[in-house]
Amino acid sequence: MKKILKISAIIIAVLLGIILTVVLYVNFAPMPEHTVVPLPIQVSYDSSAVNQGRKIVETVCYTCHKGADERLSGAMFSKPESGLGEIWSANITNHSSLGIGAYRHGELAHMLRTGINRKGRFIGPFMLFPNMSDQDLAAVIAYLRSDSPITRPSDISNPKPSYSLIGKALFKLGVFKPLEIPTSTINAPAPSDTLAYGKYLATSVFACYECHSRSFETNDVLIPENSEGYFAGGNPIEDRNFEIVISANLTPSKEHGIGSWSKDDFKRAIRQGIRPNQELLSDVMPRFSLLSDQEVNAIWTYLESLPASEPNLAAAK
Numbered sequence: 001m002k003k004i005l006k007i008s009a010i011i012i013a014v015l016l017g018i019i020l021t022v023v024l025y026v027n028f029a030p031m032p033e034h035t036v037v038p039l040p041i042q043v044s045y046d047s048s049a050v051n052q053g054r055k056i057v058e059t060v061c062y063t064c065h066k067g068a069d070e071r072l073s074g075a076m077f078s079k080p081e082s083g084l085g086e087i088w089s090a091n092i093t094n095h096s097s098l099g100i101g102a103y104r105h106g107e108l109a110h111m112l113r114t115g116i117n118r119k120g121r122f123i124g125p126f127m128l129f130p131n132m133s134d135q136d137l138a139a140v141i142a143y144l145r146s147d148s149p150i151t152r153p154s155d156i157s158n159p160k161p162s163y164s165l166i167g168k169a170l171f172k173l174g175v176f177k178p179l180e181i182p183t184s185t186i187n188a189p190a191p192s193d194t195l196a197y198g199k200y201l202a203t204s205v206f207a208c209y210e211c212h213s214r215s216f217e218t219n220d221v222l223i224p225e226n227s228e229g230y231f232a233g234g235n236p237i238e239d240r241n242f243e244i245v246i247s248a249n250l251t252p253s254k255e256h257g258i259g260s261w262s263k264d265d266f267k268r269a270i271r272q273g274i275r276p277n278q279e280l281l282s283d284v285m286p287r288f289s290l291l292s293d294q295e296v297n298a299i300w301t302y303l304e305s306l307p308a309s310e311p312n313l314a315a316a317k
């Protein structure tokens with residue numbers, strides 16, 4: 001009996017030792033460092049490229065990077081008491097030291113593809129654009145470099161991330177890790193191929209699926225259609241006041257999705273944020289007012305082609 005107690009005590013001591021070592025490692029080891037490999041990218045400043053970039057930046061990037069001065073100066077992204085700890089989106093205005101003024105085009109392209117910033121830090125899986133075409137990525141960079149009311153240098157400086165123990169563990173134990181650099185050029189489908197183009201816009205560019213599938217945690221950023229509950233909504237998302245809003249089911253289900261909507265209903269909802277019953281959508285849902293008729297039609301055609309799905313569980317809560 002005594003012997004068994006002794007052995008149990010040793011096993012418990014060893015286990016505690018292992019746990020303590022992991023906790024100390026997670027807490028004190030430096031964050032992983034990554035190599036910055038500037039990617040070859042041709043940035044054109046012609047007006048069609050800058051306008052295309054504006055469309056993407058003002059709808060996608062601005063959602064998270066809109067700061068107190070209404071520029072792309074960054075805001076609190078995750079609260080100190082949240083699971084990950086306190087994280088602010090960055091100042092990505094043209095400020096030379098506080099913003100992205102010092103980035104070279106290739107470094108920015110590398111950041112947007114892999115998530116590794118100019119200093120070699122992986123900033124997390126919150127904003128990755130692995131399937132956006134090279135041309136659209138170049139357009140984003142062209143607009144970020146342009147002199148517009150939201151890209152003008154802002155001298156707002158945001159706090160560095162202060163991760164919780166869980167946040168640190170996710171980075172240091174490699175659960176959160178950068179994406180690979182693409183090995184070939186990435187092209188968008190032709191707009192005349194409405195279905196493929198609609199899918200490209202709804203996934204790779206405007207990331208509708210990210211909010212409109214079950215949860216950010218189960219999304220598949222490389223192959224979006226493998227995300228759990230793809231486009232069936234139910235993802236609980238925080239608005240700018242950190243109040244939870246549940247994303248909508250966008251499949252053609254008549255009961256749960258947008259199956260009984262007309263194309264015009266859809267247009268009005270995504271451009272102006274107004275439902276057919278006149279309700280205003282939460283501001284978590286970006287206003288896609290800059291999208292052309294062709295783009296909205298393509299997204300609509302793609303959503304109509306999806307199987308009608310039951311809503312995801314979170315929505316039912």
Ligand code: HEC
Nearest residue numbers: 060061064077088089090092111117118123126127140161
């Ligand atoms: C879902 C929210 C979200 C979206 C959408 C988003 N970002 Fe970010 N971005 C962040 C957060 C959060 C950080 C900073 C995290 C940190 O510093 O740890 C960040 C950091 C960055 C950085 C790194 C700055 C640096 O040097 O550390 C760049 C560049 C950037 N974003 C550009 C963009 C662009 C361009 C877009 C649109 C194509 C975009 N982001 C869309 C949340 C977002």
Ligand code: HEC
Nearest residue numbers: 206207208211245246247248269270275281282284285286
């Ligand atoms: C940042 C997250 C986010 C992104 C990105 C996003 N949405 Fe939404 N969307 C939401 C949320 C949350 C709601 C529910 C708002 C509410 O209940 O007030 C919503 C509501 C909607 C609705 C209304 C549906 C209904 O039944 O009322 C439509 C239509 C819609 N989104 C389409 C889109 C499309 C198309 C895209 C991409 C072009 C998109 N959304 C991108 C978060 C997002």
